[in-house]
Amino acid sequence: MKLIHTIMILIVASCASRAQEEMTNSPINEKVIKSEAEWKQELTEQEFYVLRNKGTERAFTGKYNNFKKEGVFTCAACGNPLFASDTKFDSGTGWPSFYTYATDTSLVEVVDNSYGMKRTEVVCARCDGHLGHVFEDGPQPTGLRYCINSVSLGFEGK
Numbered sequence: 001m002k003l004i005h006t007i008m009i010l011i012v013a014s015c016a017s018r019a020q021e022e023m024t025n026s027p028i029n030e031k032v033i034k035s036e037a038e039w040k041q042e043l044t045e046q047e048f049y050v051l052r053n054k055g056t057e058r059a060f061t062g063k064y065n066n067f068k069k070e071g072v073f074t075c076a077a078c079g080n081p082l083f084a085s086d087t088k089f090d091s092g093t094g095w096p097s098f099y100t101y102a103t104d105t106s107l108v109e110v111v112d113n114s115y116g117m118k119r120t121e122v123v124c125a126r127c128d129g130h131l132g133h134v135f136e137d138g139p140q141p142t143g144l145r146y147c148i149n150s151v152s153l154g155f156e157g158k
Contacts, residue, residue, distance in 0.1 A: 062150025
């Protein structure tokens with residue numbers, strides 16, 4: 001009986017290991033690393049300014065601020081899924097705002113002490129592109145407001 005139990009544990013561990021390896025090696029989870037020249041060639045001037053140089057587009061000018069279609073917002077640089085449309089809300093700030101992110105591999109939060117403020121920057125977990133910032137003044141259920149530059153986003157409709 002102990003032998004059967006040990007074999008079952010090994011089989012389950014092997015399957016879990018293979019599943020994790022497949023997930024880790026899937027193209028959407030691969031880290032995207034490119035030179036500045038490569039990014040400049042692939043991105044528009046505004047996308048490069050925001051995504052690679054941590055810029056900000058002017059409030060109320062982005063194409064996704066009043067956008068209402070259903071689907072998934074993705075990273076404009078690498079296609080990583082970032083936010084589901086049903087988590088978007090009108091914050092009145094002039095930038096698309098979301099109360100949570102799509103998956104555990106969507107975002108990375110980074111301390112941002114620029115401009116004499118302490119904020120939390122959010123970057124794409126796949127390509128490290130600057131997306132915006134997260135604040136603690138959003139709606140329930142999270143109380144968070146992910147304030148994101150439209151130019152950092154792509155969209156895949158349902």
